[in-house]
Amino acid sequence: MRLRLHKKRIGLVSLLTVVLGVSLLLPMAAPQTAKAAQRPLFHEAVRHDIGGILYSAAVEDVNRDGKKDIIAINVPEKIMSVLLGNGDGTFRNGSQSPVGSLPRKVAFADFNGDGAVDAAVSSSGDNTLSILMGLGDGSFLPETRVLVGAEPIGLVQGDFNGDGNSDLAVANNSSNEVSILLGKGDGTFSTQSLYSVGINPRSLVAEDFNKDGKLDLAVANNSSANISILLGDGNGGFAAISPLSSGRSPIGLQAADFNQDGNLDLAVAANNDNTVNVFLGNGDGTFGPVSTYPLGSLPLDLELGDFDGDGNLDLLGGVQGASVPILFGNGDGTFQPPFSDSYPFAGQVTSGDLNGDGKPDIVTVHAGGYLQVMNSAADGTLNLALDRYEVREDAGSVTVAVYRTGGSYGQAKIRLLTLEGTAAAGRDYSAIDDTLVFDQGETSKQYSIPITNMVGYQGDRSFQVQISTPSNGAVLGTQTVSSVMILEGADLPDTTAPILDASRFGSIDHYSGVNDQLYGDDNAVGEAGTVVRAYLWNDADGDGTVGGGELGAGLVVGISMADGSVPAGDIGDLAPGIYVFVVTATDASGNESELAASAAVSVTLAKGASPEPADTVPPVWPTGAKLDFSGLASSAVTLEWPEASDDTGIEAYEIYQGASRVNSLSAAARSYTVTGLTANVDYTFMVKAVDAAGNGSSDLAGSVRTPPPSGSGAGSGFSETGPITAPALLAKSPESRLKQLSLTAAGTALVMTPPFQADVHDYAALTRGAQVSLSFESLHPLAKVEINGQIVKGKYTADLKAGDNLLEMRIYAEDRTSTTYRLTLTRLPSEEPGTVSPLPFNDVKGHWAHAEMQAAFSMGLVKGDISGTFRPDNDVSRAEWTVMLDRLLKSSRAASSGFFTDNGSIPAWAKEAVDGAAERGLITGYADGTFRPGQSLTRAEIAVILGRVLKWPDDGKVGGNSEAGAVLGGLAFEDDAEIPAWAKGYVRKAVKQGLLQGRGAGRFAPNEQVTRAEAAVLLVRLSRILDVS
Structure with a gap:
């Protein structure tokens, strides 16, 4: 059965009968369903005249500028015409390349491996393909011819033999075959291989229908009303399986995953049935039963695209005598009834994103020698959110918002720029001239404009933000300009000089060789923190006023205190005499009090001779000196000591009982009897030698216990200095610092x-x-x-x-x-320890656990800090370990229920992980109900947690502390006795399974802390046991 054309415009149809080889039959009625689809938005169709009679068109970027171009096939003039896209849905004329007789379809690939897009055009009049090598600028070298079967129409490119070169498959309409031409990678092809298919094959697709990694073919056979399936062997060969029965005169074959099950499906227009047939793939090269949907009058073509932006693929039909219809996909392999909204009439269609808005646009192909382009459109009204923004200059930036109201269909763009006011671009803020892009469904956009924190007081100042030139059908609202007021953050400049009272200044007359000083009493300066200077004044003209050249250089005396006083500061080692200094105070803003006679301070210096240097050498005891005790009784004891020596002589000997001084004796004293003691009590005594300058020797100390009362039966004792008749202990010290x-x-x-x-x-x-x-x-x-x-x-x-x-x-x-x-x-506020580092850790190179740490990082289990460090040898805290473990287990989040009494101290970044682990019984905390998130984790505790993760049986439980409840078992470690009973069974199993090892010298070290590196190693080992990737 042949294709049918609508009986309209008889002269042109008669020509098409000859050129296209189609017959003219009446259309059949198509059943309709009642479900309405979402209305897509398109701009009015724009006509582009090409000339001649156009059979088909395709969309491709042939000049490598990132913008889609349109390539049309002109049948009688044997021309491939290029319209170069401008990226906004408009086009300019490009190259025209001669091709063979009665050209039909075009396919694109890089046939010679030079990075430029090449073209292949089927020429049905001379049974060849025209191969055109692209130059990368949208133009092509003259064609070379490749012989194929009789009347080639449909063609498709793909790598059929897996050699990395693009190959071609051609549907030969009259010889009922498919030609396979294997590319050599230099723009030439091997001799064709032929595969028989149905009668009058016109369109075909190349996809991997049986998911074996090899391209297969599906071919729509127009007159035998079926679809041939040829499964590829990956070497360029194909084997046919049972064909699919379709509607009458199938054409415009397409393949895609319509029901989103990962298997490729087929859709084909049935020309003589006015329908589209959909076959859902089974993933093994076979397909389910046909589903049929009305399409329109005598369809000649079919195109795919998500035209309504709902994420599901839709079908665009090329029909005769009516507007092109769209069948909106439901995402499950079914489609809604045809939808059309005064779209052009066209039998051939193609689509692509021609205006750069992320949505497919429609191109209709007209035999009259022209194309029509319908670019997808957007709606909505765009306004700035506010007419005025205020921002402190130290805020760093101001964020402005643009709202989209009245519709959010399609992608709309708008220009946003700043305009100077009293604020200057580059000084007060960063100038902006940018484009905001609203994708479909977006109703608001925010934009951050940097604000400069100026030094010093600048006052409030403002600039403007403006939106303009909306694109793609969106319009401007009324709020197109907003003002931004930058609020000055600095205080008003201080221009008032400090108050200074010269009458409250005095001087210190030091001995010769020592700098003399000035100082200020309370309230000498009326402001704290000022720099006080003294200027030597020589009133040369005797007029009592400070004139030019009469002041010396300013000497910094000091800084004024909160009470207005000024600590003594040097003014130099001056000779005896009377001096006058003018004193000033300068505040932080640089304001200096007046240099005037009213600020003069008179200084009179006598400069006496320097005194003898102070004695700083303390007395010393002779070598081997000790404090002796004698006459020990229940209420008294006599202290005896040797003579101390000093460079200026001993002034006195001070006697201490405990920390209290009880007497001071003359330099001649060598003993002292302490009375008033209590029987059977410990006492400490100390003797210190002191010279006239108050320098004290080291303490000569001893302790003694008084004997019990007579008849108590107590035995003899011992003091630090030798045997005594009662036991000796130290007295209680009062030292508490x-x-x-x-x-x-x-x-x-x-x-x-x-x-x-x-x-x-x-x-x-x-x-x-x-x-x-x-x-x-x-x-x-x-x-x-x-x-x-x-x-x-x-x-x-x-x-x-x-x-x-x-x-x-x-x-x-x-x-x-x-x-x-x-x-x-x-x-202070902080982020989670280990905020994600964008780079591999820089402090683990050469570390014994380097490989495991990098593996844990790659799995997303551990993170470094913002400088890219991991701190491998630091202890891991209980909160950090719980978060790492949670990442491995991918636990579902528990609602925060506060399992622990110290829930408030658990960091925000760890709360969900801690609650989840507690809910699953992986952690239990301490006997007092606390979790202690910052405490380091011990090796015994981590063994128990690992056992709970791996669900080891805990028969033979015993009581314990933190992570209690473990099986008992023999361990071969030297420090077995140190392993808590509640952890022994888990330790044994963890060691046996290779999760944990000893720490050398036969020790397990259960109470030592786990490091971050060891935690990473454990996570990697645990992931292998759990088979987690």
Whole structure:
């Protein structure tokens, strides 16, 4: 059966009967369904005259400018004509290339491997293909001919033998065959191979229908009313399987996945039935039963595209005597009834994105020698959201918004630019001239304009933002210009000089060889923080006013304090005499008080002789000196000591009982009896030699216990200096101060304000970390340290919540007196540790776990910080490990329900992972209900968590602490006894399965912390066991 043409315009039809080889029969009626489709928007069709009689057209970028061009086939003039696209849906005339007799269809590929698009045109009048090598600019070299079968019409390109070169398949209408021409990669082809198909094959497609990675062919046979399926062998050969029965006169064959099941389907126009046939593929080269939909009068062509923008493929029909119809796809392999909206009449159609809006446009091909282009359109009204924006100059940027109302179909573009006002582009803000693109369905766009934070006071200033030239059918609204007011962030400039009272300044007359000084009493300067200078004044003309050349260089005396005083500052080692200085104060804005006689300070210097240097050498005890005890009784003891020596002589000997001085004796004294003691009590005594300058020797100390009352039965004792008649112990010390205190976070020392001193009790520090580690030492070794109610030794780790955290350290002396130190630790806002790094880690090269860390990174399990570091040897915290594990397990998110009493201290980036892990029973926390997110994870704890992930049976449970409940089992480690009972079974299994190993010397080290590198290794090993990629 032959194709039918509509009986209209008899003269042209008669010519087509000869040229195209078609017959003229009446159309059949097509059934209709009632479901309406979404109305796509197109601009009015634009006509482009080509000349002659056009058979077909195609869309391709033949000049490599990224813009689609149209290529038309002119039958009687034997020309391939090019219209070069401008990217906006308009076109300009391009090249015209001669081809063979009665040309029909064109296919494009890079046949000679030069990167330019080449063309192949079927010439039905001389049974050849015209091969045209493209020059890359839209023009082509003269044709070369390749012989094929009788009356070639349809053709398609593809790599049929897998050699990387483009091959051709041609439907030969009169010889009922398909020619296969294998490309050699240089623009030439091997001799054709022929495969028999049905009667009068006119169109064909090349796709992988059986999903074996090799291209297959489907061929629409016009007169035998079927579709041949030829399965490719990947070497350029094909084998036919049973054909598909179709409607009458199938033509315009297309292949695509209409039902989105991953299998290729077929659609073909049935000319004599006025329908389109759809066959859904099974993925093995076979197809399901035909589904038939009305298409229109005597269809000659079929084209694919998502014309309504819903994500489903639609069918565009080329029909005779009526507007071209669109059948909108439902995405499940079914289609809605034909839709047409005064579109052109055309039997041949093609499509492509001609105006760059991401939607297919329609090209209709007319035998009268012209094309019509319908570009997809958009709708909506575009307005700036506000007529005025305000932004502080230190905000960094201002964000303006553009709204699209009244419709959101299609892609619309609009120009956005800035216009200067009192604010200058490049100084106050960055000039903008850009395009905003609204894709289909988008109703708002935001744009950030950088704002410059100017130094100093500039005042408020403004500029404008304007939108203009909407594209593709969208229109401008009424709000097309907005003003942006930049609000000055700096204070008004300070132009007032500080007030200075010269009467409140005085001088210090030092000895010769020492600089003399000026100082200011309270309220000498009316503003804190000013720089005070003194100018030596020589009133040469005696007029009592400060004149030019009468002042020396300004000497900086000091900085004024909050109470207006000025600490003493040097003015030089001046000779005896009377001097006059003019004193000024200069504030931070550079305002200096007046250089006037009213600011003069008179300085009188006597400059006496320097005194003898002060004695700084302390007395010393003779070598081997010790404090002796004698006459020990239950209420008294005598202290004895040797003579100390000093360069200026001993002034006195001071006697201490414990920390209290009880007497001061003359330099001649060598003993002292202490009375009033209590029986059977420990006492510490100390003697210190002091010279006239107050320098003290080292302490000569000893301790003793008084004997019990007579008849108590107590035995003899021992003092530090030898045997005595009662046991000796140290008396209770009252020392309750710290000797050292420091803070670290993530291995980095924190700055304490003020720096630590034993007698300063209040400190502050800032950090972004979730934990802070304290290191400390008391002055007395037997003093006890309590932090927030917990007795600790040497080190303490504190979990921090966001904002201020108060830690109280109470130091208890032996005698139970105490001193309290207060630390205010402020945790600043921070992102998750390990914000995604765009580069591989830069601190893992050469590390023993380098490969596993990179593997964990590639799997998205671990992340580095913003500088690309991973910190492999840092401890992994419980929160960090839980997040890493959650990424591996891809757990569904649990609603945050606060499983732990310290839920508020769990960082936001870890909450979902922690709640999910707790809900699944992977973590249980501590006996007091806390999770302690910042605490480091131990090797014993991680063994238990791994066991829970792998669902190891926990028969033989025993009680425990943090991650309790494990099976018991023998372990071969030297430190087996140190492994908690609740972890032993899990440790044994983790070691047996190769998840965990010892740490050398036969030790497992259960209570040592897990590092970030070890965590990455465990995740990779666990992923292999779980078969997670």
